[in-house]
Amino acid sequence: MRNLTLRQLRSVQAISRHGTIAAAARQLGLTAPAVTLQVKQMEDDVGLALFDRTSDGMRLTMAGVAVLAAANAIETTLKGLSEEIDSIKGVRSGTIHLGVVSTAKYFAPRLIASFREAYPQIEVKLKVGNRHDIIADLKDYKLDIALMGRPPIEFPVESTFFGDHPLVIIAHPAHPLVRQREIGRDRLLAETIIIREQGSGTRAALEGFFAEHPDRLAERSVEMGSNETIKQAVMAGLGIAFISAHTIAFEVEMGRLAVLDVADMPIRRKWFAVCRKERIAAPAERAFKQFLVERGAKHLPLLDRLYPAETIEAQ
Structure with missing residues (x-):
């Protein structure tokens, strides 16, 4: 397992996202045989098949799901590292993937607008969904932070209170x-x-x-x-x-x-800002959570x- 590479992990991510090797190759800018080789090398190293080859496309096996989760975690950590290095250099920038449950959409835009006034170089990408969908995206590392009333218990999270509900x-x-x-x-x-x-x-x-x-x-x-x-x-x-x-x-x-x-x-x-516990929060995320603690309640209707x-x- 120590011989796994980022290119191999990203091949698994791309195939899982698109369902076919050809589509994954287009996203990665590689040839289909090159992506196939990446997957084969991983399967040889792991000792298990990562995908079931079906008439409907490539489907993750249980081993593939575990590898994908690790790949997502590594990508998130690398993103945090990149932003941490930028912060050390004095760059106050970054991107936050923020998810909010549907009830929070009534105040989330005000929160984001106020935050952007203080940190104009930080981009906030907002997704609104029901509780089930937001938790699923947080679990799959598609979101950095989620705003919700009840933190999930299905996986370890860190919850930051920022206002009454x-x-x-x-x-x-x-x-x-x-x-x-x-x-x-x-x-x-x-x-x-x-x-x-x-x-x-x-x-x-x-x-x-x-x-x-x-x-x-x-x-x-x-x-x-x-x-x-x-x-x-x-x-x-x-x-x-x-x-x-x-x-x-x-x-x-x-x-x-x-x-x-x-x-x-x-x-x-109560309203909480929730993130996965094992993630290393990027500077932009830490700034947003600190903003919520200090000023978030001011943007909630009285x-x-x-x-x-x-x-x-x-x-």
Whole structure:
């Protein structure tokens, strides 16, 4: 295994990405026989096949998956080394591959814009996705940092807290519950409750809130797959919803949605910047995480702006 080369590892990465040796060769600027030779040399060294040759293309074996994971880790480390050397030279530049769960897309652009003001030479490439996809990309070294509410437990990560994440119940402004205070769980369960899909952190928090009434929640709930769809449904009068306060600031300000005064709410969760624990963070990544710790919370919508004045006084 000590004889493995970067060229061999990059051949495995390219074949895995494109599915064929010919396409991998085009990406690498090599001939197909040269890429085939790289793979054969690796398989001889490892003592196992790295790919299954199928009619649909090249598919990684279990050994190939392990080699690919190592190749991704090495590429990430080399990227960090390059940026570290640039930092030593006095170059404040680099690229951050940032992933955010869908709820964070409502404030992530403000964070990035403010960060770029302080570090104009650092490029931030943003990907927005659901929790499952963002965690998968973080695991596969496709992301340097991910912003989310619940750090994954499937693999070792380092999590940096940077702000509170309140979750609230919303309704149409004309809904009768808007005028009530300290609304209880039983009263909420008399309404149609619109909720996020399974696996969502928001869904998990709501299920915890109604832990003593799981069957009633299941009977009264309607599942929808995005915050935007949920907001539109509530504005159309289709029910009430449990949602991140950070997703509704504009609609509440415009009078299109109202936050209900529910007993034991808001539920307060936290926002974290998450990265793989074994990675060596590049200077650009360290600068971004430090920025989040020092200034990240300032770019999150303030919860007290979402409540009518009389509600704030009552609380």
